[in-house]
Ligand SMILES: Nc1ncnc2c1ncn2[C@@H]1O[C@H](COP(=O)(O)OP(=O)(O)OP(=O)(O)O)[C@@H](O)[C@H]1O
């Protein structure tokens with residue numbers, strides 16, 4: 001715990017996200033039980049865990065869409081809500097209301113809205129950022145197509161393009177690789193790993209262990225943070241068994257967080273923090 | 276050719292045309308967002324929800340526009356209350372108020388000796404009884420609605436896209452939603468005198484729905500929608516003049532007929548396009 005505090009003090013912000021005894025939920029339903037962890041700045045972090053483990057809930061909280069039920073959450077050294085202009089968040093399978101006449105180019109341009117406000121016309125820079133994002137995601141030829149006329153994977157690429165067209169220091173992506181073919185997944189994967197070159201922090205959720213292993217930092221969730229740290233230290237059999245309750249080796253309660261595990265993981269986590 | 280212009284040599288027909296056109300313009304432009312956000316049912320309830328306000332205004336002999344505005348406000352507040360205080364969906368709240376407000380309106384009107392006459396005027400409007408002053412008020416309201424709707428284009432588009440995304444982009448979805456409700460109320464209040472509350476709904480939903488079948492962008496949808504509304508008003512008035520039918524009702528019927536016409540044409544074209552695509556594919 002003291003370790004966390006010392007980190008917090010040299011506010012050159014080695015961490016992009018700092019959570020202490022953070023509890024998250026929807027209304028009265030708790031999705032993430034008290035967890036303390038950090039996520040490093042300028043790195044790629046994957047958040048992994050079973051369905052309903054609280055991955056999207058955590059990203060929502062980091063983006064400032066929901067407030068913590070208790071504990072503290074600091075993002076880029078401030079309250080998440082005050083950091084909106086620095087955060088770009090690609091939501092999990094955003095469903096488009098059928099029949100909304102909106103083109104791919106217009107969807108990507110939405111990423112520029114924070115700077116454009118209500119009335120300002122898109123500048124050269126805005127247009128350049130939009131076409132650059134579309135080129136990166138290989139959707140330039142789809143520019144005039146309707147959002148509703150795309151395949152799920154194509155639409156996913158459009159949403160990622162929208163996310164990177166937006167100005168940001170912190171990029172959040174909720175399952176950006178789910179349901180994509182190998183080529184599309186590789187395209188997005190490359191973009192994710194290029195982001196830190198410009199000093200940007202990336203946090204993505206995934207169900208893919210290999211993707212988690214290829215990242216710099218991993219947060220393992222199952223109704224609370226089971227472990228957080230470098231992939232090799234987090235993705236151990238023991239941790240995965242705790243999170244996923246696989247193999248029938250353990251009793252089913254093991255999927256649920258217990259106080260016992262909690263203490264164990266804390267020491268584990270603090271240890272990795274020292275690295 | 277004369278057949279189409281003849282009705283409008285009369286002063287009151289001209290005013291009916293201008294009043295209807297203004298009603299059609301504001302309703303169809305605001306209605307575009309109503310249709311895109313899947314809020315047609317809300318629009319329907321809203322339109323009927325203002326009836327008791329107008330009825331009370333008639334009974335109390337005050338300006339019906341004030342009555343309608345008060346009723347609209349009560350309506351929005353009560354829907355919010357049902358929304359927040361219960362786990363019922365917004366639909367249920369709207370449904371309850373829809374029936375309640377309409378019934379209350381009829382109850383109030385039934386106190387009047389000219390019961391059926393007043394009711395007909397409120398529900399179906401009085402297109403041919405519009406005065407020049409009414410037109411000025413309507414024109415100013417229409418202009419305000421068009422300016423505000425244009426200014427809120429980005430927040431409204433982001434909101435139709437996704438509520439969370441709108442929030443993340445700083446497009447304030449809550450305030451935008453509230454603004455849309457006010458715009459709808461303003462369009463209803465500005466239109467009911469010429470086409471009646473029952474038929475404002477036809478202009479609010481009909482033209483945008485038909486335009487949705489044709490347009491590929493929202494601004495285009497608004498333009499087409501406004502065009503359909505204008506044609507509907509002119510066609511409706513001309514037909515009512517020659518056939519001796521009720522002006523407002525004939526006008527309100529037009530967008531619905533146009534919708535089904537457009538639908539048929541779009542479907543037929545699609546079938547044709549599919550056939551050629553298959554034939555072409557077989558050639559290769
Ligand atoms: N809007 C909501 N209202 C109420 N409960 C919710 C809401 N969204 C999620 N939950 C609950 O919160 C818990 C965590 O959900 P969350 O969406 O964060 O899971 P996830 O890890 O992202 O799952 P997935 O892998 O399926 O995307 C779940 O138990 C879920 O049922």
Ligand SMILES: [Mg+2]
Nearest residue numbers: 055056092174
């Ligand atoms: Mg999720």
